[in-house]
Amino acid sequence: MSALQWVFIIASLITVGAAVMMVASHRMMHAALWLAVALLGVAVIFVTLEASFFAVVQLLVYIGAILILIVFAIMLTQRSTEAGSRLNSLAWGAAGVAGVIWTALTYVFIRWVVSGTPMQELGASFDDVVLLGKALVDAEGFAVPFEVASVLLLAALIGAVYIAFERKGEGS
Amino acid sequence: MIPLSWYLILSAALFSIGLFAVLARRHAIAILMGIELMLNAVNVNLLAFWHYWSQVKGAPQVNGMVFAAMIFVLAAAETAVALALIISAYRRHHTVVVDEMSLLKG
Numbered sequence: 313m314s315a316l317q318w319v320f321i322i323a324s325l326i327t328v329g330a331a332v333m334m335v336a337s338h339r340m341m342h343a344a345l346w347l348a349v350a351l352l353g354v355a356v357i358f359v360t361l362e363a364s365f366f367a368v369v370q371l372l373v374y375i376g377a378i379l380i381l382i383v384f385a386i387m388l389t390q391r392s393t394e395a396g397s398r399l400n401s402l403a404w405g406a407a408g409v410a411g412v413i414w415t416a417l418t419y420v421f422i423r424w425v426v427s428g429t430p431m432q433e434l435g436a437s438f439d440d441v442v443l444l445g446k447a448l449v450d451a452e453g454f455a456v457p458f459e460v461a462s463v464l465l466l467a468a469l470i471g472a473v474y475i476a477f478e479r480k481g482e483g484s
Numbered sequence: 485m486i487p488l489s490w491y492l493i494l495s496a497a498l499f500s501i502g503l504f505a506v507l508a509r510r511h512a513i514a515i516l517m518g519i520e521l522m523l524n525a526v527n528v529n530l531l532a533f534w535h536y537w538s539q540v541k542g543a544p545q546v547n548g549m550v551f552a553a554m555i556f557v558l559a560a561a562e563t564a565v566a567l568a569l570i571i572s573a574y575r576r577h578h579t580v581v582v583d584e585m586s587l588l589k590g
Contacts, residue, residue, distance in 0.1 A: 320486050324494045331501040331521055340513060347517050350498075354524045357494065360486065361535045366527070366552055373556055378520065378563045385513055385567045389574045399508045400583060406507030414500035421489040421496070431539040433485075440544045444553070447546040454550045461557040468561035472568035478575065 320360050327353030338398055340386045344379065351375050365441045491532035498525035512570045512580045516563065523559045527552050 330349035337343045351374045358367040447453040498521055505518025534548025574580050577587075 314485070317486055320490060324490075328494070328497050328501070331498055334517060334521070335501055335505045335509070335514075340511060343514060343517060347520065350521065351524065354498075354528060357491070357528055358531060361491075361531050363531045363535065363549075363552075366531060366549075366556075369553075369556055373560055374520070374524075378560060381563060381567050382513060382517065385570055388571055389513070389580045398510060398514070400510050403508040406504050409507065410500040410504040413503065414496050417496040418493050421492045424489060431485075431536070432542045433539065440549060443544055443546050444549045447550060448553075453546070457550070457554065461554060464561050465557060468564050472564040475565070476568035476571045 316360060320357070323353050323356040323360070327357065341383070344383050344386060347382070348375055348379050351379070363440070365444065488532060488536050491528060495525040495528040495532070498522070498528065510581050510583055512573075512582050513567075515582065516566050516570070519566075520559065520563065523555060527555050530555065 327350050330346045330353060334343045334346035334350060337346060351370060355367045355370040355375075358364075358370060448458045449455055502518040502521030502525065505521065506515050509515055509518065530548055530552045534545060534552070537548065538544045570580055573585060577585060579585065
């Protein structure tokens with residue numbers, strides 16, 4: 313096996329292991345840290361796909377922003393988090409459903425023979441970031457979805473502030 | 485060169501673990517983390533197909549990258565709103581365990 317395949321195998325084992333630990337850990341803060349490891353593993357997977365831009369975005373957006381938000385929320389709601397069991401009564405059924413889905417998909421993927429389409433390695437002259445940037449502001453390309461996404465982000469920002477804002481005479 | 489099916493199997497594994505977290509955990513933030521894991525699995529899938537499609541065409545294709553970028557934007561927006569909802573619910577009911585948020589249950 314080539315070095316790239318070994319990198320992929322190690323990164324995916326770390327990712328899946330960290331994801332399992334995230335689901336299994338009792339304390340929420342440990343779960344958040346295991347989620348960080350899993351997201352880091354996914355960033356390495358993006359690097360093996362030659363999508364270096366998305367690996368950086370994964371680090372900045374997921375680990376830099378989303379995970380910090382999650383840690384903040386865990387700390388703000390700390391008092392009630394340690395009580396009781398961490399899994400509900402559906403846990404065995406949920407494990408069965410997830411296991412069956414994964415087994416069926418893996419069976420399909422292993423049996424699936426990719427047809428012998430010739431593939432060309434893209435090499436170093438591979439300027440995907442320039443291509444993406446041009447497509448996002450091109451009116452023929454993806455300018456409208458790009459603007460809609462920015463409006464969505466603005467709406468989410470304002471909505472989150474409005475929902476989480478503490479009003480007088482309510483709550484404790 | 486890594487076979488495409490390896491990426492798909494990894495992505496299916498991540499999706500299943502996320503699905504289990506969504507279905508079985510009682511803590512609202514743990515459920516949100518499961519959703520993050522599922523979105524990451526989708527992104528691995530999209531970028532894997534983008535990579536191999538670019539190699540089939542012999543030049544980088546832009547559609548798959550835009551799709552993956554949109555998933556990032558959606559994940560960020562979804563997390564921000566969901567965490568605001570969780571904090572708001574915690575302030576009213578002093579719990580983040582979803583089984584105990586049963587006001588509508590009659």
